[in-house]
Amino acid sequence: MSSTSPAAPPRWLAVPAVLGLGLLVLPLLALLPRVDWAGLPAAIGSTAAVTALWLSVRTAALAVVLCLLLGVPLALLLSRVQPRLAAVLRALVTLPLVLPPLVGGVALLSVVGRTGLLGPWLADAGISIAFTPWAVVLAQTFVAMPFLVIAVEGSLRTVGTRYEAVAATLGARPWSVLVRVTMPLVAPSLLAGTVLAFTRALGEFGATALVAGNRPGVTQTVPMAIYSAFNGAGVGRDVALALSVLLVAVALVILLLIPAVRRRDAW
Amino acid sequence: MSAAAGLDVDVALRRGTFTLEAAIGVEVGEVLAVLGPNGSGKSTLLAVVAGLLAPDRGTVRWQGRELTAGARVVNPARRRVGLLGQDPLLFPHLSVLDNVAFGPRVRGRADGSRLASEWLDRFGVGHLARRRPRELSGGQAARVALARALAADPEVLLLDEPLAALDAAAAPELRQLLAETVRDHALTTVLVSHDVLDAALLADRVAVLRDGSVVEQGSRSEVLASPRTAFTAAFVGVNLVPAGYGGLVPAARASAAPATQLRFRPAAVVLASERQRTANCWQARVRWLEPATGGVRVRLTTPEPSEAPDVLADVDPAAVDDTWLRPDALVWAHVPAEAVSGV
Numbered sequence: 001m002s003s004t005s006p007a008a009p010p011r012w013l014a015v016p017a018v019l020g021l022g023l024l025v026l027p028l029l030a031l032l033p034r035v036d037w038a039g040l041p042a043a044i045g046s047t048a049a050v051t052a053l054w055l056s057v058r059t060a061a062l063a064v065v066l067c068l069l070l071g072v073p074l075a076l077l078l079s080r081v082q083p084r085l086a087a088v089l090r091a092l093v094t095l096p097l098v099l100p101p102l103v104g105g106v107a108l109l110s111v112v113g114r115t116g117l118l119g120p121w122l123a124d125a126g127i128s129i130a131f132t133p134w135a136v137v138l139a140q141t142f143v144a145m146p147f148l149v150i151a152v153e154g155s156l157r158t159v160g161t162r163y164e165a166v167a168a169t170l171g172a173r174p175w176s177v178l179v180r181v182t183m184p185l186v187a188p189s190l191l192a193g194t195v196l197a198f199t200r201a202l203g204e205f206g207a208t209a210l211v212a213g214n215r216p217g218v219t220q221t222v223p224m225a226i227y228s229a230f231n232g233a234g235v236g237r238d239v240a241l242a243l244s245v246l247l248v249a250v251a252l253v254i255l256l257l258i259p260a261v262r263r264r265d266a267w
Numbered sequence: 268m269s270a271a272a273g274l275d276v277d278v279a280l281r282r283g284t285f286t287l288e289a290a291i292g293v294e295v296g297e298v299l300a301v302l303g304p305n306g307s308g309k310s311t312l313l314a315v316v317a318g319l320l321a322p323d324r325g326t327v328r329w330q331g332r333e334l335t336a337g338a339r340v341v342n343p344a345r346r347r348v349g350l351l352g353q354d355p356l357l358f359p360h361l362s363v364l365d366n367v368a369f370g371p372r373v374r375g376r377a378d379g380s381r382l383a384s385e386w387l388d389r390f391g392v393g394h395l396a397r398r399r400p401r402e403l404s405g406g407q408a409a410r411v412a413l414a415r416a417l418a419a420d421p422e423v424l425l426l427d428e429p430l431a432a433l434d435a436a437a438a439p440e441l442r443q444l445l446a447e448t449v450r451d452h453a454l455t456t457v458l459v460s461h462d463v464l465d466a467a468l469l470a471d472r473v474a475v476l477r478d479g480s481v482v483e484q485g486s487r488s489e490v491l492a493s494p495r496t497a498f499t500a501a502f503v504g505v506n507l508v509p510a511g512y513g514g515l516v517p518a519a520r521a522s523a524a525p526a527t528q529l530r531f532r533p534a535a536v537v538l539a540s541e542r543q544r545t546a547n548c549w550q551a552r553v554r555w556l557e558p559a560t561g562g563v564r565v566r567l568t569t570p571e572p573s574e575a576p577d578v579l580a581d582v583d584p585a586a587v588d589d590t591w592l593r594p595d596a597l598v599w600a601h602v603p604a605e606a607v608s609g610v
Contacts, residue, residue, distance in 0.1 A: 162356055165319050168343035169350040170370040170419040176344075180373065184360040 043242035063140035079156035101206025135212035140201035151193030278325030300470035349421030355412035357400035370419025406437030513549030526609025535606035536580035540591035
């Protein structure tokens with residue numbers, strides 16, 4: 001960066017900038033020397049780790065499918081309603097993003113818990129959600145969907161409705177317009193939002209802890225297993241560290257891929 | 268006006284302080300140009316005809332079939348009304364060929380690609396079939412957009428200033444192409460423009476829209492050559508003033524009825540610093556000078572406060588003498604009686 005321009009920000013701002021970067025990156029780097037690299041493959045391949053990983057991947061994948069099925073229509077709605085209503089709806093949609101995940105967990109429990117809003121009704125129907133893998137999916141969907149909705153809605157607003165109008169005058173029915181024009185136009189953001197939602201679902205911990213619990217093989221996802229290990233239960237610390245590094249690596253790769261995907265599809 | 272057998276539009280719509288209350292009729296195979304300045308409601312009118320906008324009340328009929336009746340709007344996809352705007356709006360994620368094949372394909376035709384190729388060839392852009400829209404020039408994109416609109420096989424074609432975004436070289440070419448296409452296919456067409464040239468070359472009939480209302484509608488020659496309202500006159504560059512203005516007297520006319528308005532061309536007005544004649548001569552104040560095709564157009568304010576519009580005078584640039592012809596100066600204007608016609 002050559003800050004020769006007289007309008008550039010003061011140079012000393014580089015100091016807090018670098019400090020900030022350090023604060024974000026240093027803890028993650030500090031993980032590395034603690035990992036037993038020789039034993040890493042064995043640690044990740046251990047039964048406990050594989051069980052947690054497999055559960056995490058399955059639940060996160062299901063959560064992303066739910067995010068797409070519900071979140072895309074929600075984004076469409078948000079992008080088409082009048083601005084004032086959209087602002088209110090957008091605030092509501094963003095709420096799970098900024099709330100402490102534990103609060104989200106309490107909230108979810110008060111819906112699907114035994115004494116919750118739908119609890120008695122679910123019990124009558126013979127459906128149990130709380131403390132089952134379904135609760136994991138529910139918690140993950142709750143925290144991940146905002147990422148998808150915000151990304152897709154922003155893109156829909158940018159694209160506008162003019163292409164859709166043209167498609168309609170060319171004879172395309174509403175469903176055809178959606179599938180052939182609207183979705184392809186927002187495809188880059190849809191992909192980015194999906195990937196972000198998957199990453200967020202994979203790392204979900206707080207809400208899951210309250211609404212799903214921490215039963216190995218049933219509701220113990222990777223983050224739950226890591227937490228248990230540092231409380232001296234479940235998988236060993238070496239496994240926990242290995243899983244932590246794995247989550248960081250997956251998230252990093254995904255975040256580096258997103259800009260590449262967006263660039264490729266920048267029409 | 269009796270309802271047209273082709274496209275018959277009579278709608279009203281309010282958006283904030285703007286009110287559109289317009290009735291237009293277009294016979295089958297006819298081209299109607301809707302002229303008007305920006306903000307007169309031209310595009311809104313087209314959106315209603317295309318079914319993209321529901322009017323507050325009124326109807327849109329095509330060959331007797333009701334396409335819009337107030338809030339009940341037949342989906343644009345079922346109207347067979349094509350729309351081509353100033354922005355070609357080619358789908359950026361599709362190739363040129365797939366853009367043109369879009370219409371046939373969504374209608375379930377299996378030969379969409381072949382049809383699209385034919386249309387592209389017809390408009391001289393067949394070699395661009397594999398390109399992406401962002402790789403096209405403005406003129407090429409406009410041709411592709413026209414091909415796409417026609418490949419969808421519309422019965423009515425709406426053109427919303429299709430030439431406005433094109434550069435000086437591409438616009439005449441596309442204007443010519445449009446003229447040939449609508450004639451060859453006998454397409455019922457509504458062309459919206461703020462350019463009189465478009466109407467002169469393309470239209471059979473002309474409607475003039477002002478502040479959401481149709482102020483004049485008739486055959487092209489009627490409206491363009493003999494405008495009946497001051498607004499249309501100013502729009503097509505003709506002077507139209509109330510009878511008695513500046514003591515003007517027209518040449519003897521055949522009709523016995525006295526004229527209520529007088530019409531004369533800007534080029535017929537002669538300006539001088541001193542009074543040089545006695546008849547058909549009046550004093551006016553120069554508002555400003557503006558460029559005109561092949562000369563300078565002088566805008567003159569009316570001699571006394573009145574409803575009469577400004578009078579335009581076209582003068583030879585070589586004759587412009589800024590010792591007396593400058594903004595705010597008082598000058599003498601003269602129009603020969605034979606150049607003035609009564610309305």
